[in-house]
Amino acid sequence: MAHSPRHGHDREIETLQEFDAAVARGSLVGHRVQSVDLTGRTPALVSVPTTGAVFLGCPMRPDAAAKVRADGALVFPPVPDLPFDPYRGRLYCPDELFAGLAEQGYERTPDALTYAWFQRTKADGDVFASMLRAVHDDAVSDALDEHLHRARVVGVMGGHAMARGTDAYAGAARLGRSLARAGLTVATGGGPGAMEAANLGAYAAPHDDAMLDDALRLLGKEPSFVPSVGDWARAAFEVRSRWPRGGDSVGIPTWFYGHEPPNAFAAHIAKYFANATREDGLLARCNAGVIFLPGAAGTVQEIFDNATPNYYESRGEPTPMVLVNRTHWTEHLPAWPLLQALAARRSMEPRIALVDSVEEAPEALRRLAAQ
Template sequence: MAGVHWNSESPASDRHPEHDREIESLKEFDQVASTGSLAGYRIQSVDLMDRTFALLSTDTTESVFLGCAMEPDAAAKVRAGGALVFPPIPDLPFDPYRGSLYGPEELFEGLVDAGYDATPDALTYHWYQGTKSDGDIFASMLRSIHDDAVSDALDEHLAGAQVVGIMGGHALERGSAAYAGAARLGRRLARDGLTVATGGGPGAMEAANLGAYAAPFEDEMLESALEILSKAPHFGPSITDWARAAFDVRRSQPGGGSSVGIPTWFYGHEPPNAFASHIAKYFVNAVREDGLLARSNAGVVFLPGAAGTVQEIFDNATPNYYQSRGEPTPMVLVNRAHWTEKLPTWPLLQALAADRPMATRIALVDSVDEVPDALVRLRSGASS
């Protein structure tokens, strides 16, 4: 069913702060402060060093300032006026109070000149490695605050969107037919008006984000990108070379389509990919995995993978099995031989689905080319 377009709305990344009482930019701060009252607002990671006069003259009753730099006089005044102030934390490689999702340029800053080890992504992983086992409650609090802030930003970004999650193994190499197939799938779904969301890592995840990035261009763009990427097929030998190849593609074809990646520093040896325009990176892997599946409201596609992908299949099947309200999320498993012979997950999934509403929301297909039609069919309630 080529050309199927799903009902969707633009992500709510430009909402006026009065809609949720969160202020995440200097522009939003100025708009609200001009009314004379910041009472009850939450201001996240906005540099207010040049807004001392506004802070001194504005009502801040029951407002909360999260990681906002400000002059000492301004900080004292807003506290005295009934605000709660969480100051910026010095010397951290990440912002625990951030009000927006990451972009690839932010996580990979410094890649070209100094290599991957100098990037904020790598530095944050090293900080995580150094603090996750020392029992320091302050470090664990910072990780929790960060992950909650990222979840909030992700919900804002995806509000109103029809999201399809694409799961698959990280070991899938650039240059392979399977990688190209996953990229074509991401492109097709994005062109159909869906928001592609992945685990944000390499392999099948990168391929799907690449496809969404390629969606606005002519088909030849993807073929050219695949050729460039094939020169650095895997991140194992050198994350720097692997990531630089991705940015070579982005520089040669700027302005690609949007998609979401949801990676984790828990797997710090596994870098995020550079083709997801919006990246929700977490410290806690369980929050990341559950969050990705829960937000995939238009369906989940499972490409061939190993233990992690099998886990994701049943993580998604469990709420579908117990679904008592609404409709179960469509689930499409790709590659019959993989899911019936190599890792016989499909028979167990069928057994779980028997006599349950989810029975009409699961499908097994042979190739990625069948996925879009399968999703449409499953959303109508017709089983495979």
């Protein structure tokens, strides 16, 4: 079967434009139509064959729905009263997740409402809610694959506790900017701290160097998302407003850690309910390597989540891994000696490095990738 460069399946339809193009070709047979509002496309639905098609969360008129069902198509109607679309065909963006922030506060944003729904349904064990979460996460993974098609992706991992206004935060932001300017797509866990800093740096990449310095000063007035997510997020949107048209990067956060909001500097956000799916998916897509900044339990987990497939060579050639801050990774949280021990038993050793400072990380990554 033919494959398109953007979709994994050339019969996937995610926009009205793609729908209209398929109708113009005379058939919707076997197509998958994903979260497209078809209430204005009744004549088209009635006029073309739809045998074997699947309509996922597509609003349509009753007569159109009756006709496509009679053709043998499957129709999964939109689910009412949900704060999210389980069938979505695109990644999130900051404006979508934080919609209503200025008028109603963070608690009424889609991001906060979705987390609240997750907490309620996770507690009551509703199998229908579990299915919706699974469908949503699969749709997000599909959208992420489409977005990153042929991209050279470098992951930047680090702790959420890294505060704005610190030297460490500024260093992580400069790292993100350097990687983006080198033509790499920066991907992070999408949350606060080191993750936000790296996404901020990628956002700053098209601007002059002074922009990042000014943005860091502005953000430093709201150093943490605690105690107010709203104030923390509003500071980020002020930066985006002053310096629009920033560079692209990817954030891959989760509602599993509801106390961690997504950051507003990742232009494309793949937010998941299942943290395990999110963790594995983030690292698996970092085909140009991963840089690990100082962090705690979550970052340690990511180091060995990434090392495991490298050790067993389940992703082909091992991806480069750079750990930043020798003291942190050899004394405070001594992950480096264990990583070295694993690497010595396999073909990983030429692909791992430990550096003292964040400024050394891009060159270390380039060196490892060249081996």
